[in-house]
Amino acid sequence: MKQKLPDSLIAPGHADYDLLIELASEITARAGGALVLQERFPAMLRRCIDDVIMTPKTGRRAYEELEKTEKTYIGTRVEIELRALLRLPRGRLDTEILGRDVDIKNTMGSNWMIPTEAIDQPCLLVAADEARARCYLGLIIARPAYLTQGKNKDGKGSISAAGFADILWLLCDHPYPANFWRCQDPDLVAEIFSHSTGNTRMASLFRLIQNSPIARDVVEAVAQQKDFMRRIRADKGRGTRDLLEQEGILLLSGQYDSQLIKALDLPHCTGSEFISCTPQQQHQRRLAEQAGFRLPTPGAQPAGKPASER
Incomplete structure (x- = not known):
């Protein structure tokens, strides 16, 4: 993840403030409180990554050794584990919070790819930085104005440099258990x-x-x-x-x-x-x-x- 992120603009008066605060409060409550979320979310990420690396069976010890399909599967694992952690149902997108469809996006890089069906919908953003052992959990309304104009072959766009300021962070640059072997x-x-x-x-x-x-x-x-x-x-x-x-x-x-x-x-x-x-x-x-x-x-x-x- 980018080490220098802009300050969040999510404050009273921002167009997305009321909805994002409402969703963030629900997520925090479902986790059992802010302190519990800070404890369980990072541990969940570590488990999702290590379970795919499978060191005891494969001898691999780092994310970089995974196949491309395995790296993609980590995103699926995070989606499943996060729904379980927060006791959330499946929805038309990935889940449903307070009656609203929410897409869950995960990255091990510096940005998220937003699909067309998630445009103008709330997205729950998850990121893990293995090199620095830092994690991120945020919310954004995926408005076109917050996304890059360029799309990939699947029509997905990423969050623009300016759009990062429209993320409400629940956890930002928060420590999570480091890969033992990397240390x-x-x-x-x-x-x-x-x-x-x-x-x-x-x-x-x-x-x-x-x-x-x-x-x-x-x-x-x-x-x-x-x-x-x-x-x-x-x-x-x-x-x-x-x-x-x-x-x-x-x-x-x-x-x-x-x-x-x-x-x-x-x-x-x-x-x-x-x-x-x-x-x-x-x-x-x-x-x-x-x-x-x-x-x-x-x-x-x-x-x-x-x-x-x-």
Whole structure:
């Protein structure tokens, strides 16, 4: 999305003010309030994108790796998920709000393509900027005066540079969960995925990325196996947690180890996140041992791990 957007002209006296404010109020109420909308809408976008990338099955890790048809399908997913989030019915266009037909338009770029059937109708505009992890949710009445004169082969026009000022924003340049892999050093990512088994890849993930919460879907993507949760737990000395413990690294679950995570002064983890760390201070090691971990003596060679691999 464009980083420099004009200030919205939607204010009392604007021709579209009353209708857009009425629709925006209804959308916010259906979401459960402005704060709930700010929380759930960004998470919904992240889910829609990641579900199409399908890293656990495809090995792809970025939007840019998708086929053209898959990129188009993200718009369909957003439409379906947004209707579900707001408990909206289908309409003559994409949905119906307060008895009015509303078109839902999604973009991963810098503009939206408005079809002829949506001209002079309210449009609910959705945008996700993967590079900056920012999202947008706005409303516009798709009047010809707000659109470019040039059309594509399907007769669709986009919103003109001046027309952006006629958007009422519910969320503008709002943060949403970043693509995990985009935030990591490419060499580090290559190292993680260079291993041939799910267990060694997961161990590499938590060995290389410590003191930072890692979501369950990231772990699943790295494991690329059905029973990945069994591997992340202690598994008779063979699980990822066991292997890392032998190296002096704690692998903690936000669901089961929340008290230890807090005691170690690590970042908060939700119930579906994990975090690893290497206790350096004696009181940290004592806390880990009280929780049942058996860490090797500092400087000792991990059992079963040659010095050349440390």
